[in-house]
Amino acid sequence: MNYVAIVGTNARKSYNRSLLWFMKKHFNAQANIEIVEIADLPLFSEDAETPVRIAEIARQIAASDGAIISTPEYDHSITAALKSFVEWMSYGDLHPFTNLPVMIVGASLGRQGTNNAQEHLRQIMDAPGIDAFVLPGNQFLVGPAATNIDIKTDDMTDARTISFLETIFQNFMVFAKSLQPMRAMAFDRTSGAAPTVAGKGVVESVKLGYANLEKVMPGSGLDVDAVPTVIAPDADAPVVEQGDGWWIEKTTLTDDVVASQPVTVGATVDDDEEDATTGASMF
Numbered sequence: 001m002n003y004v005a006i007v008g009t010n011a012r013k014s015y016n017r018s019l020l021w022f023m024k025k026h027f028n029a030q031a032n033i034e035i036v037e038i039a040d041l042p043l044f045s046e047d048a049e050t051p052v053r054i055a056e057i058a059r060q061i062a063a064s065d066g067a068i069i070s071t072p073e074y075d076h077s078i079t080a081a082l083k084s085f086v087e088w089m090s091y092g093d094l095h096p097f098t099n100l101p102v103m104i105v106g107a108s109l110g111r112q113g114t115n116n117a118q119e120h121l122r123q124i125m126d127a128p129g130i131d132a133f134v135l136p137g138n139q140f141l142v143g144p145a146a147t148n149i150d151i152k153t154d155d156m157t158d159a160r161t162i163s164f165l166e167t168i169f170q171n172f173m174v175f176a177k178s179l180q181p182m183r184a185m186a187f188d189r190t191s192g193a194a195p196t197v198a199g200k201g202v203v204e205s206v207k208l209g210y211a212n213l214e215k216v217m218p219g220s221g222l223d224v225d226a227v228p229t230v231i232a233p234d235a236d237a238p239v240v241e242q243g244d245g246w247w248i249e250k251t252t253l254t255d256d257v258v259a260s261q262p263v264t265v266g267a268t269v270d271d272d273e274e275d276a277t278t279g280a281s282m283f
C-alpha cells in the first residue's frame with residue numbers, strides 16, 4: 001500500500017514531522033509512506049492561479065491508497081498552514097481527498113495531545129469538496145510530545161505508545177484495503193463523476209439475497225410484493241464466498257461494466273422474473 005503523509009505545519013522544527021518520519025521507518029515493511037511538506041506553499045486565495053506544486057501534491061494524494069495527516073494543535077484547532085493546504089485541496093479541479101481513506105494523528109506539548117485539533121480536522125475532512133473517508137475512532141494523540149518523541153532522531157520513546165500506534169496503523173490499513181471495492185465503484189460527489197478506476201482489474205462486492213421472507217422477517221405480516229425479493233446469484237456468477245442470505249461476487253471493472261451496471265440498492269425482483277436479477281448490491 002502507498003500512503004501519503006502530510007506534515008500539518010510550516011514550522012521548521014516539528015514533533016508532528018518527526019512522528020511521520022518515525023511511522024515511515026517503523027512501518028517500512030508493511031507500507032510505503034511518502035512524506036509531503038506544506039511549509040513553503042502559498043496561503044490559499046480564491047484569486048490566485050493554482051500553483052504547480054499544489055497540483056503536483058494533489059495528483060500524488062489522488063494516486064495514493066490513503067493519506068495520513070499529522071496535525072499540531074494551535075489555539076485548540078489545526079494550524080493556519082494546514083487549513084490553507086486543505087482549502088487548496090478542495091478548490092477548483094482539485095479534490096484529491098474525495099473517497100480517500102485518511103488517518104489522523106497528532107502531537108502537541110499539552111497533555112491532551114491535539115484532541116481539539118483532531119476533532120476539528122475530522123469535521124473539515126467531511127466538508128463538501130473534501131469528502132474524505134476518515135478512519136473512525138482510533139484516535140492517536142501524542143502528549144506531551146517532548147517526552148514521547150525524540151525530535152533529533154525521529155524516534156518515539158515510549159513502548160506502550162508505539163504499540164498503540166501499531167494497532168491503530170494496522171486498523172487503518174485494514175480500513176483502507178476494505179474500502180478499495182467501494183472506492184472503485186463510488187461516484188465522486190463533488191464533480192458527479194463516475195468512478196475513475198474503471199478498467200483497473202477486479203473488485204469484490206457483497207450481494208444480499210432474501211430467499212425466504214418468512215425466515216428473514218418471521219411473522220412480519222409484511223406485504224410480500226412491497227419488499228425487495230432477491231433469491232440467489234446467477235448460475236454463472238463469479239461467486240467467491242457465500243453464506244445464509246449473502247454472497248460475494250467478483251466483478252471485472254471495465255468502462256462498460258460501470259456504465260451498464262448502475263449501483264442498485266434493494267432492487268425489487270418480480271417473482272415471475274427471478275432469473276433477471278441476482279441480488280441487491282451493497283456497493
Ligand SMILES: Cc1cc2nc3c(=O)[nH]c(=O)nc-3n(C[C@H](O)[C@H](O)[C@H](O)COP(=O)(O)O)c2cc1C
Nearest residue numbers: 009011014015016017072073074075076108109110
Ligand atoms: C500559536 C500556538 C498555539 C498553540 N496552542 C496550543 C493548544 O491549543 N494546545 C496545545 O496542546 N498546544 C498548543 N501549542 C503548542 C504546540 O503543541 C507546540 O508548539 C507543538 O510543538 C506544535 O507541534 P509541532 O511541534 O509539530 O510544530 C500552541 C503553539 C503555538 C505556536
